[in-house]
Amino acid sequence: MSAAPAKTKRNTKAAMGPYGHVGKVVGELDDRLGVAKGGRVFLDKIFPDHWSFMLGEISLYSFVVLLATGVFLSLYFVPSTQQVIYHGSYKPLDGQWVSEAYKSTVGISFDVRGGLLVRQMHHWAADIFTGSIIVHMARIFFTGAFRKPRELNWIIGTTMLILAILEGFIGYSLPDDLISGTGLRIGYSIAESIPFIGSYLVTFLWGGQFPGTGVIIPRFFIIHVLIIPLVLIGLLSAHLGLLVRQKHTQFKGEGRTENNVVGSPMFPTFMAKTTGFLFMVTAATALLGAFAQINPIWQFGSYDASKISYAVQPDWYMGWLDGALRIMPSWELAFWGHTIPLEVFLPAVIFPGIVFNIAIIWPWIESRYTGDTAMHNLLDRPRDRPKRMAFGVAFFAMLFTLFAASSTDVLANFFHVSLNVVLWFFRFAVFVIPVICGLVAYQLCREMQGVHGIGKRKRAVIVERSAEGEYSTVPTAPRPDDEHHELDPEPVPVRIDIEPLNNGGIRQPESSPTGARQVSR
Amino acid sequence: MTDVDHQPSRTRVPMPVAALSDPHMGDAARNPDKIEKLIAAILFLSIVFFGVAGAAYWQNWSDWIFGGALGIGLFALGFGLTAWGKYLMPQGPFVEERHTLASTPEERDVMSAALVERSAVVVKRRKMLGGLFAAGAGVFTIVAAFPLIRSLGPVPGTSLETTSWRKGSVLVDSSGRPVRKNTLVVGGIMTVYPHDTVSALTGFITDEGQAVDQTVLIRVSDQPFTTEAGRETWTPDGYVAYSKVCTHLGCPVGLYEQELELLVCPCHQSMFNVRNGAVPQFGPAPRPLPQLHLGYNDDGYLIAMAPFDQAIGPGFWERNS
Numbered sequence: 001m002s003a004a005p006a007k008t009k010r011n012t013k014a015a016m017g018p019y020g021h022v023g024k025v026v027g028e029l030d031d032r033l034g035v036a037k038g039g040r041v042f043l044d045k046i047f048p049d050h051w052s053f054m055l056g057e058i059s060l061y062s063f064v065v066l067l068a069t070g071v072f073l074s075l076y077f078v079p080s081t082q083q084v085i086y087h088g089s090y091k092p093l094d095g096q097w098v099s100e101a102y103k104s105t106v107g108i109s110f111d112v113r114g115g116l117l118v119r120q121m122h123h124w125a126a127d128i129f130t131g132s133i134i135v136h137m138a139r140i141f142f143t144g145a146f147r148k149p150r151e152l153n154w155i156i157g158t159t160m161l162i163l164a165i166l167e168g169f170i171g172y173s174l175p176d177d178l179i180s181g182t183g184l185r186i187g188y189s190i191a192e193s194i195p196f197i198g199s200y201l202v203t204f205l206w207g208g209q210f211p212g213t214g215v216i217i218p219r220f221f222i223i224h225v226l227i228i229p230l231v232l233i234g235l236l237s238a239h240l241g242l243l244v245r246q247k248h249t250q251f252k253g254e255g256r257t258e259n260n261v262v263g264s265p266m267f268p269t270f271m272a273k274t275t276g277f278l279f280m281v282t283a284a285t286a287l288l289g290a291f292a293q294i295n296p297i298w299q300f301g302s303y304d305a306s307k308i309s310y311a312v313q314p315d316w317y318m319g320w321l322d323g324a325l326r327i328m329p330s331w332e333l334a335f336w337g338h339t340i341p342l343e344v345f346l347p348a349v350i351f352p353g354i355v356f357n358i359a360i361i362w363p364w365i366e367s368r369y370t371g372d373t374a375m376h377n378l379l380d381r382p383r384d385r386p387k388r389m390a391f392g393v394a395f396f397a398m399l400f401t402l403f404a405a406s407s408t409d410v411l412a413n414f415f416h417v418s419l420n421v422v423l424w425f426f427r428f429a430v431f432v433i434p435v436i437c438g439l440v441a442y443q444l445c446r447e448m449q450g451v452h453g454i455g456k457r458k459r460a461v462i463v464e465r466s467a468e469g470e471y472s473t474v475p476t477a478p479r480p481d482d483e484h485h486e487l488d489p490e491p492v493p494v495r496i497d498i499e500p501l502n503n504g505g506i507r508q509p510e511s512s513p514t515g516a517r518q519v520s521r
Numbered sequence: 522m523t524d525v526d527h528q529p530s531r532t533r534v535p536m537p538v539a540a541l542s543d544p545h546m547g548d549a550a551r552n553p554d555k556i557e558k559l560i561a562a563i564l565f566l567s568i569v570f571f572g573v574a575g576a577a578y579w580q581n582w583s584d585w586i587f588g589g590a591l592g593i594g595l596f597a598l599g600f601g602l603t604a605w606g607k608y609l610m611p612q613g614p615f616v617e618e619r620h621t622l623a624s625t626p627e628e629r630d631v632m633s634a635a636l637v638e639r640s641a642v643v644v645k646r647r648k649m650l651g652g653l654f655a656a657g658a659g660v661f662t663i664v665a666a667f668p669l670i671r672s673l674g675p676v677p678g679t680s681l682e683t684t685s686w687r688k689g690s691v692l693v694d695s696s697g698r699p700v701r702k703n704t705l706v707v708g709g710i711m712t713v714y715p716h717d718t719v720s721a722l723t724g725f726i727t728d729e730g731q732a733v734d735q736t737v738l739i740r741v742s743d744q745p746f747t748t749e750a751g752r753e754t755w756t757p758d759g760y761v762a763y764s765k766v767c768t769h770l771g772c773p774v775g776l777y778e779q780e781l782e783l784l785v786c787p788c789h790q791s792m793f794n795v796r797n798g799a800v801p802q803f804g805p806a807p808r809p810l811p812q813l814h815l816g817y818n819d820d821g822y823l824i825a826m827a828p829f830d831q832a833i834g835p836g837f838w839e840r841n842s
Contacts, residue, residue, distance in 0.1 A: 204674040
């Protein structure tokens with residue numbers, strides 16, 4: 001260019017090209033990073049629409065809430081078991097010896113403005129995080145989404161569940177209150193029960209015999225705020241990366257095949273919906289944090305190894321282990337100067353080990369059983385896989401029974417029966433209930449497969465009598481939502497040669513939209 | 522799998538511009554007046570509630586007002602955005618082809634060949650170097666484990682089998698007051714510690730004393746009684762002392778059913794009969810609570826005549842029972 005054009009507004013705008021400032025930013029970024037091609041593909045990415053695909057998003061967004069609220073809490077929490085005298089705004093504790101960890105947690109609750117809300121949001125978000133992972137995992141399991149090629153993501157997800165449970169346990173142990181201190185003592189004894197290495201494990205970790213030399217709270221703190229979150233973020237990135245690379249699964253339906261993805265685009269539709277959902281999940285934790293009290297540690301008092309409270313229970317995701325510990329018979333092995341506390345080691349170490357190992361290798365257990373090594377991008381309807389359904393239902397039924405068994409004492413009080421009756425009930429129930437539930441689930445699946453039109457609403461039928469006395473039936477029109485407008489799946493992102501793009505124009509897809517058409521369900 | 526999938530020079534055209542005439546726009550999107558106003562109202566509501574939350578913080582109102590306003594505001598904000606996405610933006614079905622992730626057989630062969638053929642001469646035939654490298658890496662791992670693991674804490678040694686109770690330890694309560702013959706009435710219970718672990722001025726000298734040495738002292742009757750053969754002299758004036766650490770999982774055995782003479786662990790409901798040597802009568806605890814041999818010293822204070830005769834608390838591998 002020899003003569004620079006005059007710097008008028010119009011010329012500047014023209015020089016920017018047809019897309020204005022956005023085009024300029026894209027251009028500048030693309031010059032340096034080459035983002036235009038990949039970025040466009042990302043904006044076009046198709047997400048299938050189904051409510052159950054939202055469960056994993058709950059986990060993701062509650063994790064975001066956990067990070068944000070956790071950063072806030074870490075600014076005030078003091079990870080130390082140093083004993084100090086409490087002088088804060090919670091008067092009932094005034095003048096008592098408490099640990100620094102406990103004092104600072106009570107301080108967050110009463111002396112930091114907005115602190116109680118953030119603390120309760122953090123605890124609620126942790127419960128939602130773990131809970132939504134489990135429900136998300138159940139969805140993956142019952143629809144067969146873990147099958148090839150997604151086994152790796154299944155393992156990553158299961159690992160994240162284990163880490164979430166561990167992170168939760170460590171997190172609620174940090175305040176050093178009476179309940180969590182008791183939980184920590186139980187955790188110590190469980191670790192101690194492992195043959196050969198147990199006693200070394202606990203004295204190394206606690207810095208000596210329980211309660212150790214004051215190192216456990218600082219160590220748990222750094223595990224809780226740095227190590228596990230870091231691993232979780234890494235696994236989460238891999239989880240989402242694999243999701244993008246392998247693309248989302250979808251249910252069978254109009255125009256959906258193993259080789260396509262039918263749904264709505266990333267930009268703007270999915271982005272708007274999912275960002276809105278992030279705010280709604282945050283809103284749920286804020287409302288729970290505001291109105292539903294959780295873990296009021298000021299009522300429990302600072303941890304004192306010689307004190308205990310009635311109806312002591314861990315957080316709900318540890319309940320199944322507590323239940324297993326309660327109903328296990330007292331079988332301690334003692335021989336040749338050694339002891340294996342099977343009454344602890346079996347239910348609290350071996351049993352969860354079996355549970356999580358079955359979960360992790362499930363994709364291979366199933367493919368070995370079915371001989372199915374094909375790629376699967378279409379999901380199963382749970383009823384179409386009665387055996388998997390039966391196993392999964394039995395598995396969850398066992399965990400729920402154990403969870404209920406973690407409140408034997410409360411149940412005995414509530415129903416006015418002896419603790420012995422409750423104990424023996426659960427010792428049988430833990431085996432019987434899963435079998436019954438599995439068989440019922442299997443039979444239900446088989447029945448549902450055979451019923452035509454199941455899941456659809458019945459239409460009313462009008463019976464008319466003519467003047468001659470003849471009866472006739474007239475079906476009514478379908479209800480508004482039963483018959484939906486569905487578009488022909490439109491192959492929008494077709495592939496074409498790159499050359500036409502160099503002409504500068506945006507090409508319309510070669511196949512044009514065909515418009516709406518009625519599809520009856 | 523088609524050839525098209527493997528041609529990098531090809532690209533895709535963009536989605537169509539979202540025009541209102543696009544059949545992917547729903548009914549609400551084509552006649553957006555009403556729903557747009559509704560969404561606008563919801564988004565405006567969020568701003569109002571964020572304002573309330575700000576005021577609540579500023580005025581230091583209760584956390585539930587602050588949190589409630591924040592929650593409602595966030596919910597409105599999220600709901601508005603989601604509704605905008607659901608009702609006013611183009612909805613599917615759009616179709617995206619799923620391209621096979623797997624490479625062509627030729628590409629696989631090239632990679633396998635690179636791994637196998639390149640290493641054939643220079644790696645596989647240098648077995649000694651490979652072995653030495655593996656040995657070095659292994660030794661490094663073991664050496665690195667010392668600072669990583671061994672430094673964490675002491676080896677257990679006999680620490681798990683011993684407590685601070687010795688012959689002559691005076692029984693004191695948590696404020697250091699010693700126990701005399703008349704301290705407890707029949708049916709009374711208290712937690713006691715060895716005198717040298719509690720200071721009357723500063724409380725517990727070590728955390729461990731509190732957690733490990735805690736012992737429950739019960740006056741079951743006013744006469745000595747026999748909990749087990751060989752322990753005839755262990756219960757002067759009907760006082761009996763057991764380790765308070767449950768043999769199941771180490772919780773303090775903190776509940777005493779006076780009428781049934783049962784010590785109950787609230788964690789997992791193990792029950793120990795105090796009259797017959799704290800043998801577990803119910804629940805998952807595998808062993809009796811260790812009993813402390815009691816007596817009096819010259820000053821008339823209750824003392825331990827001997828340490829516990831076994832490790833207290835839950836079982837572990839080295840425990841010799």
